[in-house]
Amino acid sequence: MTQHSTPPDHHSPARLLRTLLGAAVALLMFSTAAPAAQAQLGTPGVPLNSQEEGARDTPEDEDPSGDDGDDVDPGADNAPEPEYEDAELLLVMDASGSMNAEDAGGQTRIAAAKDALTDVANSLEDHQEVGLRIFSGEVTDSSVPEACEDSHLAVEIGTDNREELTGAIDDYEAVGAMTPIAYALERAAEDFSGEGSRTIVLVSDGEENCNPDPCEAAQALMEQGIDLQIHTVGFNIDEQDSDSAAARSQLQCIAEAGGGDYYDATDAETLTVVLERLSLRAFEPFQLEGEEVEGATEIHGELPELHSEGQYLDTIHPEGRYYSIPRTIEDSTIHVGLVTLRDLDSERAFTHITARLGTPDWNGDHHGACESVYLTETSQARAALLRAGGMTSVPDPGGIHEDCGSTDELILNVTLEEDDEAYEGKPYEIVVWEEPPAENAEELAEGASGPIRDYEWFDMSPDPENAAEVLGGNSFNNAVALEPGSTYAGTALLGESQVFRVPVEWGEQLQVEVVFPEEPDISSPGHIGGSDLQVISPYRADVVPNPHQANHNYAYYGINFGSGGPQTAQVQTYPVLYGNRRPNNFTREEIGNSAVAGDYFVVVNVGAHSDPNTAALLPFYLHVETFSADTAGEVVPVYAETDSAEDQEDCSARDQEDGCAPPTEDGASEDEEPAAEDSREEEDQQPAPASEPDTPAEETEEEPVAAEQTGVFSGTTGLLLGLVALGLLLLAGGGIILARALRRS
Structure with missing residues (x-):
C-alpha cells in the first residue's frame, strides 16, 4: 500500500x-537601510556635484595615489609641483688682466667679482636655469688671433647646478690679454636652448678692443627674433678716465640695443646687489606684458577692439594710436590704465604722453574728449621708472557729457604730445576693466569730499627691528605682495624703482610710510635726483598725483637726500568707496582714483646721481597699514547681472536652433535647467580686478541636492x-x- x-x-x-x-x-x-544608502549618495544640503567631484571609492588595500603607499606621508602636502617661468639666465663675466686692479673697496676687481658671483649662485633656486660664460680668461698673448676669440662656456645652462657654478667661480682668474665682448655675446646666444625668455647679464670693466662692434652685435642678436634681454654692468669704471668713459658708453649702448638696463657697480657689495637683482628679474615677467595689438593711426575707420579684463601691448607712434572699447553692460563704468617706461635717453624731464577717451563721433582733439590723463613721471623730477595713468568713464545721467557714460563704444587715443624721438617705438601696456553698476547704489555711503589734508592720519606702529626682508618688483606685473600691518626692510640702488602691492578692501584707507634711516655714504648726496613715494590704483591711476599740494603734518615734498639725516615719506589714500568715482575727471582729482577695491601698488622711487660713476645702497623700512573709515551707509557694492545687450535681446526674434530660448520669470530659459554650476561659471566670467565682496546673493537658485x-x-x-x-x-x-x-x- x-x-x-x-x-x-x-x-x-x-x-x-x-x-x-x-x-x-x-x-x-x-x-532601516534606506537612510544609510541616502548618506552614501549625498550629505543632506550638500550639492551632489560637489561630492561627485571630490570622491571616488577606493579599496582599502589600494593607495589612491597609485603608489604602494610605503613612502606616503598622510600629513604631507601632495599638491603638484608649481609651474615655473620658462626662463634661462647666462652670466657673462670679464676675465681680462685689468680685473686684477683694485676696486673702490680695496680688493681686486676679480676677487670682488668672485665674491658677488658666489653669493648669486648660493641664492639661486634649484629650478632656475643658469649658466656661466667667461671671456678673456685663457689667452695671455694679445698678438695671436685666438685672443679675440677667447671665450668659453664654463657652466652649461641648467637647473640645480650650484656646485658646478661655485667650482667654476673658484677657477675664475683674470689673465686675458684682450676684451672680446662682441665675440662673447655671439657665442652666448648659442648657449640657450628651446624657447622662452632669455637673459644675458654681462659684466666688464673695459671696452671692446677686438672687432666687431659689440653694440652692433647686440642689435644683430635682437633682430634674430629671440625673446632676449641683455643687461650690462660697468664695474668700477672711472668717470674721469676717457677710456673708462668710452667703456661705459659702449656698455650702455649694448644694454639699450639688447632691450636691457645698464648698471654701475663700484665694489663687491654693490656688484652683488646688482647681480642678485638682475638674476631675480630674469625669472620674473617682463616689465610690460600683454596681448600684442596695433592701434590705428587714424580715428576714422576700423579700430582694434580692447575688451574688459584684457591687457594689451602696443608701441608709441608719432601720429598717435586709436582703439575701440565696447561697453557691453548698461550703466557700467569703464576703467582704462596705461603704463610705459621712462626713457633714459630722453632730453626732456617731462615728455607728455597723453591718453584720452571719447565717444564714436569724437574727432580726437583735446576739447571734445570725455577723459584725459598724462602718463606722468610724477611731480618729483625723473625718479619714477614707470610712467602710469588711469581714466574712468562713469555714467553721468543729466550731466554735461552724459553721452560719455552711456555710449556703447569708447574711443581710446594714445598720443606723444612732443616731438621726442626717444619715445617713438617704445612699448606701452593697456589694461581695461568694465565694472558693472551697483544694484545697491542708493544704500552705499557717499563718496569722499574735501582735500586729503582734512582726513585724520592714523597712528601706525612700524617695527623695524622685526622687519621682514623684501625686494620689490620692477613693474606692476611682478609687484611683490605686502601684508597690511607689517614692516619690511629693503635696500634701493640709485636710479631704481621698486613696486609692491597691498590689498585694500571697500571702505578702507591705505597708509604707507617709507623711511631711509641713514644718510647715503657718498659724496654730494644732494646730487641724487628727486626721489619719492607713489600709490597707484588697480587700474594704474596715481592715487595722489600732486602730493605737494597736501598741506598737513604728514605731507611731503619728495625725498631730499641732500638735506641730511633720515628721510621719511608718507602717503594716505581716501577711503575706497564706490561713490568716489567722478565723471569727466580732467582735473585729475585724486578722490576719483580711490573708487575700486583691490590691489593698490606702492612704488618707491630713488633718483640717480648726477655722476653716473656713483653707486650706493640705500637701506629703507617700508610700513603699510589699512584702516576702516567711519562712513555712513554700506560700503560694498552688489554688482548687477552682467548679461550683454545682445544676450538681453528678445529670443523670439532669433533662430531657436542657435540655442536661444525666451527667459522665464526666474531668469532661466525654458530649455535650460537652473543650475548653481552655471551661475558659478557666470560669476567666474565677471571682471574683477577688485576683491570679491562678501555679500549674500539675492534670489539665487538652489543647487540640486541629494x-x-x-x-x-x-x-x-x-x-x-x-x-x-x-x-x-x-x-x-x-x-x-x-x-x-x-x-x-
Whole structure:
C-alpha cells in the first residue's frame, strides 16, 4: 500500500502568516537601510556635484595615489609641483688682466667679482636655469688671433647646478690679454636652448678692443627674433678716465640695443646687489606684458577692439594710436590704465604722453574728449621708472557729457604730445576693466569730499627691528605682495624703482610710510635726483598725483637726500568707496582714483646721481597699514547681472536652433535647467580686478541636492515604511501564535 504524503497547502492560514512575517521583516530591514544608502549618495544640503567631484571609492588595500603607499606621508602636502617661468639666465663675466686692479673697496676687481658671483649662485633656486660664460680668461698673448676669440662656456645652462657654478667661480682668474665682448655675446646666444625668455647679464670693466662692434652685435642678436634681454654692468669704471668713459658708453649702448638696463657697480657689495637683482628679474615677467595689438593711426575707420579684463601691448607712434572699447553692460563704468617706461635717453624731464577717451563721433582733439590723463613721471623730477595713468568713464545721467557714460563704444587715443624721438617705438601696456553698476547704489555711503589734508592720519606702529626682508618688483606685473600691518626692510640702488602691492578692501584707507634711516655714504648726496613715494590704483591711476599740494603734518615734498639725516615719506589714500568715482575727471582729482577695491601698488622711487660713476645702497623700512573709515551707509557694492545687450535681446526674434530660448520669470530659459554650476561659471566670467565682496546673493537658485526631502529615500517616507513594517510584523507574529494554539487544541 502506497502511502501518499499530503501536499502543502499554500493557502493555509499558517503559511500565509509566515509569508506575511517574512515580508514585514524584509520591509523593516529595507526602511532601516534606506537612510544609510541616502548618506552614501549625498550629505543632506550638500550639492551632489560637489561630492561627485571630490570622491571616488577606493579599496582599502589600494593607495589612491597609485603608489604602494610605503613612502606616503598622510600629513604631507601632495599638491603638484608649481609651474615655473620658462626662463634661462647666462652670466657673462670679464676675465681680462685689468680685473686684477683694485676696486673702490680695496680688493681686486676679480676677487670682488668672485665674491658677488658666489653669493648669486648660493641664492639661486634649484629650478632656475643658469649658466656661466667667461671671456678673456685663457689667452695671455694679445698678438695671436685666438685672443679675440677667447671665450668659453664654463657652466652649461641648467637647473640645480650650484656646485658646478661655485667650482667654476673658484677657477675664475683674470689673465686675458684682450676684451672680446662682441665675440662673447655671439657665442652666448648659442648657449640657450628651446624657447622662452632669455637673459644675458654681462659684466666688464673695459671696452671692446677686438672687432666687431659689440653694440652692433647686440642689435644683430635682437633682430634674430629671440625673446632676449641683455643687461650690462660697468664695474668700477672711472668717470674721469676717457677710456673708462668710452667703456661705459659702449656698455650702455649694448644694454639699450639688447632691450636691457645698464648698471654701475663700484665694489663687491654693490656688484652683488646688482647681480642678485638682475638674476631675480630674469625669472620674473617682463616689465610690460600683454596681448600684442596695433592701434590705428587714424580715428576714422576700423579700430582694434580692447575688451574688459584684457591687457594689451602696443608701441608709441608719432601720429598717435586709436582703439575701440565696447561697453557691453548698461550703466557700467569703464576703467582704462596705461603704463610705459621712462626713457633714459630722453632730453626732456617731462615728455607728455597723453591718453584720452571719447565717444564714436569724437574727432580726437583735446576739447571734445570725455577723459584725459598724462602718463606722468610724477611731480618729483625723473625718479619714477614707470610712467602710469588711469581714466574712468562713469555714467553721468543729466550731466554735461552724459553721452560719455552711456555710449556703447569708447574711443581710446594714445598720443606723444612732443616731438621726442626717444619715445617713438617704445612699448606701452593697456589694461581695461568694465565694472558693472551697483544694484545697491542708493544704500552705499557717499563718496569722499574735501582735500586729503582734512582726513585724520592714523597712528601706525612700524617695527623695524622685526622687519621682514623684501625686494620689490620692477613693474606692476611682478609687484611683490605686502601684508597690511607689517614692516619690511629693503635696500634701493640709485636710479631704481621698486613696486609692491597691498590689498585694500571697500571702505578702507591705505597708509604707507617709507623711511631711509641713514644718510647715503657718498659724496654730494644732494646730487641724487628727486626721489619719492607713489600709490597707484588697480587700474594704474596715481592715487595722489600732486602730493605737494597736501598741506598737513604728514605731507611731503619728495625725498631730499641732500638735506641730511633720515628721510621719511608718507602717503594716505581716501577711503575706497564706490561713490568716489567722478565723471569727466580732467582735473585729475585724486578722490576719483580711490573708487575700486583691490590691489593698490606702492612704488618707491630713488633718483640717480648726477655722476653716473656713483653707486650706493640705500637701506629703507617700508610700513603699510589699512584702516576702516567711519562712513555712513554700506560700503560694498552688489554688482548687477552682467548679461550683454545682445544676450538681453528678445529670443523670439532669433533662430531657436542657435540655442536661444525666451527667459522665464526666474531668469532661466525654458530649455535650460537652473543650475548653481552655471551661475558659478557666470560669476567666474565677471571682471574683477577688485576683491570679491562678501555679500549674500539675492534670489539665487538652489543647487540640486541629494534626495532627502522627496523620493523613496526621503526621511518621511522611510519612517512611514518602518511603521507599516512594524505593524505587519506584530500582526504576523500574533497570527502565528494563534494558529499554533488552535492546532494544539
